[in-house]
Amino acid sequence: MSIIGIIKIALKSLARNKTRTFLTMLGVIIGVAAVITMLAIGEGAKKIVEDQINSMGTNVIMVSSNFMSQQSNVRQAQGSGNLLEVEDVEAVKDDIDGVLYASPILNTWGRLKYENQNWRGGVMGVDVDYFNIRNMTAEQGELFYPSDVENSSKVCVIGKTIADNLFGDVDPVGKIMRIRNIPFIVKGVLKAKGENVMGMDQDDIVLVPHTTALTRLIGHRWRFMTIIVSAESKERIQMVQQDILELLQNRHRGTTSESFVVNTQTDIADTASSVSNTMTILLASIAGISLLVGGIGIMNIMLVSVTERIKEIGIRMAVGAHKRDVLLQFVIEAVTISILGGLVGIFLGWAATSVVGKTMHWNVAITPFSILISVTFSCVIGIFFGWYPAKKAANLNLIDALRYE
Amino acid sequence: MSSTTLIRTQGLTKVYQMGDFEVHALRGIDLSIEQGEFIAIMGASGSGKTTYMNLLGCLDRPTAGSYELDGIAVHEMSSEKLTKVRNEKIGYVFQSFYLLPRTTALENVELPLLYTRNMGHKERISQAMEALDVVGIKDRARHFPNQLSGGQQQRVAIARAIVNNPVFLLADEPTGNLDTRTSVEVMALFQKLHAQGMTVILVTHEHDISRYANRIITFRDGLIISDKPNPQPRNAAEDLKTMPELDLDR
Secondary structure (H helix, E strand, C coil): CCHHHHHHHHHHHHHHCHHHHHHHHHHHHHHHHHHHHHHHHHHHHHHHHHHHHHHCCCCEEEEEECCCCCCCCCCCCCCCCCCCCHHHHHHHHHHCCCEEEEEEEEEEEEEEEECCEEEEEEEEEECCHHHHHCCCCEEEECCCCHHHHHCCCCEEEECHHHHHHHHCCCCCCCCEEEECCEEEEEEEEECCCCECCCCCECCCEEEEEHHHHHHHHHCHHHCCEEEEEEECCHHHHHHHHHHHHHHHHHHCCCCCHHHEEEEEHHHHHHHHHHHHHHHHHHHHHHHHHHHHHHHHHHHHHHHHHHHHCHHHHHHHHHCCCCHHHHHHHHHHHHHHHHHHHHHHHHHHHHHHHHHHHHHHCCCCCCCHHHHHHHHHHHHHHHHHHHHHHHHHHHCCCHHHHHHCC | CCCCEEEEEEEEEEEEEECCEEEEEEEEEEEEEECCCEEEEECCCCCCHHHHHHHHCCCCCCCEEEEEECCEEHHHCCHHHHHHHHHHHEEEECCCCCCCCCCCHHHHHHHHHHCCCCCCHHHHHHHHHHHHHHCCCHHHCCCCHHHCCHHHHHHHHHHHHHCCCCCEEEEECCCCCCCHHHHHHHHHHHHHHHHCCCEEEEECCCHHHHCCCCEEEEEECCEEEEEEECCCCCCHHHHHHHCCCCCCCC
């Protein structure tokens, strides 16, 4: 008998027992839907992390002094053990190959004031390169210019959070905002970046020229400087990092490589993605277990179905069904259940994923891989768990089967 | 009717192993059945008649002896080939009908054809409808077994048995689950098929039923104790006329 004929028989037999077929399918449906959803959520989380890391800038290297260093036997001259100077930034930019941009970062805090509104926020003194490194653009107004840095102009660019909280409906561009009571002209508002990897608001920020920050806000005594560098390519990060360390050691007598802390974006990205990968694996294995349970459900029902249909099998074999026909019929029934269940599961998983994406504003993504894996899995489950009951059915003794009550 | 030998068994023996016991169900049966005969196999339970029927029907294999069906040595065949023999040469009618539940009469009759050589859907349906027509139940083709009376179900089973044009019909207590009138109706159907040239082998323990056959073979303790022709079999169609109509649906 032809395969198509057996498929027809199997389908008819499933159609005759709609409730049983559906209940069996349910296990696979839920399993596959869970796998799809979990993988999509995992994928979404990974994308969010990636986006956040990319929002840090491209090929970023951060250099700062190591206050924890035991070997640092340098005189504690100015400030509190800080070594880096603005001249270091120039040197890094001019002397090291593969450096695209470099900027100092001078961090401070201050009360921000516009008319009668107050806000307390971080203020960063940076060079114009900083905008390039962090891929920052102005949403309103413009960014400050190198000339502003040269002239230590009292200008600033503000993040979206500050614009919203301090200015409300007023367009901040061109307005005077006071930082520690010193008036600054707001040149522009930065395009929103959202939260960073640590969950900090990246839009709660005021950027001023580092020269202005140093002279007007911080003073040389209390400066703590970080250098942010952007390498030309991902491949050169490692090399540039080494060169920077060497250069800084040469520029500051008596320091070792321990005196400086260098963090690269790749380090952070690696850690973050390994965390989210672990999460995905965890979620997928939980979902996988439910798929396995679904498969055992199929085997269960198919075994019951064999017992329930011993007589039917006997009749079929008496009127000319070969062992092979019976075996195939039962395997096809199981495989059909799992494939149909798989398809419904994919649809359900897609629906669940969309709901999760909508309600949590996540960029969840169903990958072809997750569809492939769940379809393959459900086929394998169908064959694997369908085979044993099918074999049992095909090996029934004809007389016993016919006489079975 | 040409008298060709259809079935020949020689020294057919069947021993069942029941733990330490050996049960000799058949102790060497020599029997020849010609084409076109209508045979009743009689015997009490435990006489070996059902075992013999299982062997004739290729549902089981003998412990010893030979069985030739239509000139082929069936006892030497592989189970694969036996399946083909069952499908093509034998039509079965069982005591409790053995129709597939939740399956229409038509689909039940189609069943043996599904396992035959590749046959088109239309051809299959027309052949199944023809068989239903022969047993006079064509109008119930789309009914499910639980919507049919016992007599009707047995007719569907007979239609299934003849749909593949087998060389003989093997009926195991076909009237065992039926009332008297319906039993005679079914016997009338067998007699009609026999008149058209079909070989019919009937296993029964009812004397009344065996009287419709042309030859009566009696088993006891695994052996044939009598094998007599029945020169004047009762005519079921005539008997029906003398019986009261019970229910038109029956």
